[in-house]
Amino acid sequence: MATCGLIEYENAGPEVRAVYDDIMATRKTDWINNFWKALAHDITTLRRTWESVKQIMAPGALDPLTKEMIYLAVSATNQCAYCIASHTAGARKAGMTDAMLAELMAVTGMANETNRLASGYQVEIDERFKT
Amino acid sequence: MATCGLIEYENAGPEVRAVYDDIMATRKTDWINNFWKALAHDITTLRRTWESVKQIMAPGALDPLTKEMIYLAVSATNQCAYCIASHTAGARKAGMTDAMLAELMAVTGMANETNRLASGYQVEIDERFKT
Amino acid sequence: MATCGLIEYENAGPEVRAVYDDIMATRKTDWINNFWKALAHDITTLRRTWESVKQIMAPGALDPLTKEMIYLAVSATNQCAYCIASHTAGARKAGMTDAMLAELMAVTGMANETNRLASGYQVEIDERFKT
Amino acid sequence: MATCGLIEYENAGPEVRAVYDDIMATRKTDWINNFWKALAHDITTLRRTWESVKQIMAPGALDPLTKEMIYLAVSATNQCAYCIASHTAGARKAGMTDAMLAELMAVTGMANETNRLASGYQVEIDERFKT
Amino acid sequence: MATCGLIEYENAGPEVRAVYDDIMATRKTDWINNFWKALAHDITTLRRTWESVKQIMAPGALDPLTKEMIYLAVSATNQCAYCIASHTAGARKAGMTDAMLAELMAVTGMANETNRLASGYQVEIDERFKT
């Protein structure tokens, strides 16, 4: 029940189709997930968001699997159900095993815990960390 | 200005010293950062937190650098200044270059953006992601 | 499945009905949404919350549409599904067009991204911003 | 460096002074902390916020110490440095010992961890919890 | 639709069963909720998380009801639907009445509000709170 509805490929205009085509070509897949269909009512946001994601998630100093796992860790921290579902799928496609998922979740959970211990106890930053 | 103050090694009792010694041996370092000194007033939490962190951050299906970077991504998402400082240092010690940091931050920022686009537009989870 | 159930108008006592009546009169509507029905088990919270919302959302230095959009931006940031749904409806009733919604979401997403870049990179506040 | 500055008692008008007087009388103290002085530029928000806090924090089904500890748990979760400082002081004044603080922080940290494990693993709510 | 599925008691190996047995014995109940079944694919995380929760939630300087309510306040703040459901049930089992729930939610809501007023207005921490 996306706010403005979902725009399917067959109902999309040429500008939206061009983005959809690039998503499918880049990701080597034959379908478009709902996130993009929900953004497609606003071609400016659709195009900018896709171009940004495409640039950021490309292989670089970090490999695509590491990037997908970081995306999933952030999404779990923010409790975004949609993004957890989509990036769990994305990370698996990029090679994440069950053992890697388990460690990713363990680190994510622990970081959320110690973040609160550090601020809850008002711990000041060590001088050594400032340089 | 940690809530209960910081317990230095020379003022610590044998139980706290045992944890401090294990932290320094495990991390191959000769100092203890403030986080642990602030927890040391409560030996139960100090010991449980360290044992958990030690277990979780050990090499496994994911390498220590990847784990440190995930920790940093979560800490940046939660805006925990202490943890951002300490895990930036930790990730660098584990081998994170400036180029890797830049990509880590880019992914973290983008994930925080699309998390809100997905929920803000009330996007429903694709059936394909549910299986 | 609200924790304490929903109190419908016909089952409500006079104190709750008085709040419901004021909500409908103020909002020029003939129904009460679930949020208020879920709070109605606690007349103190129901009354205080409604009086606060009524005062805060009234036209003032900011118009009601701007206020509804700010409410929606916060709700999307917090990923509160109920509030996203109810304040999307509220903002539309107040005059939000699809184009305005698209820009609202774009700003909300971007702010969530740059919030993490600023804290993730440990950027210090400029002196000029402090005065 | 509060955005609009801090309004001291001696510079406050009669409406602000009336709120300040009630805060000091209710809390049995002789000073006003910065939070209220920063709100005082907007008498409407100052008065509404104080009246709400006064009502909510009064003894009821929960005692004031429990309420202060819940306030602190939420503030640590949100990483609000000001509120952590002020409600640590408030909880201590209400009787929180170091041992209670330690357990409060342990619960807060753990809840933040398992919140992410539950959503990160996409755990569905048990039927038994829905009734 | 937990990511790795749910492991039922009858399908669990001896290590997982040992944890399940301890959960049921400690909590004086005859069933295991989905959270643990979802973690059971990773015996390390299952065991560590349970041992931590068991230690933290045991009676100490704070009673179990207070601890469950703090857990619920954090879960509501983080908007974790699963944890809100499970810890509402847990707190009720520990003795939380509707009146206590109402006050717990009122404090949680108010803390979330004033957290943002304090940081939004850039209120500096009072010197008195620093010592």
Add this chain to the structure above:
Amino acid sequence: MATCGLIEYENAGPEVRAVYDDIMATRKTDWINNFWKALAHDITTLRRTWESVKQIMAPGALDPLTKEMIYLAVSATNQCAYCIASHTAGARKAGMTDAMLAELMAVTGMANETNRLASGYQVEIDERFKT
């Protein structure tokens, strides 16, 4: 103490200078704030972030002042000290009065409160909001 330091105009290469020049021209100002100087070590992120911000914050269906206020509401919700400082300045430059700021903060605070009441009480979304 930005993680990678701040790149001043006089030390910047031509690509970074081009972005700085465009920021100053677009914003009709003669200085660059620290956020951009901290990003400048990564020309890709600097350029993409600026191009996105420039596009999103331009006048459109919403005016620049409304956009700056939404940015500030999100930043206060996320407790990002840097962004609160910079967007308070940005909103004021765009015309935000003290009275508008006060109402903006009141709405932001209230939204954060009711977000938690809605999820804490497990309120289901009204059918009317789904269409």
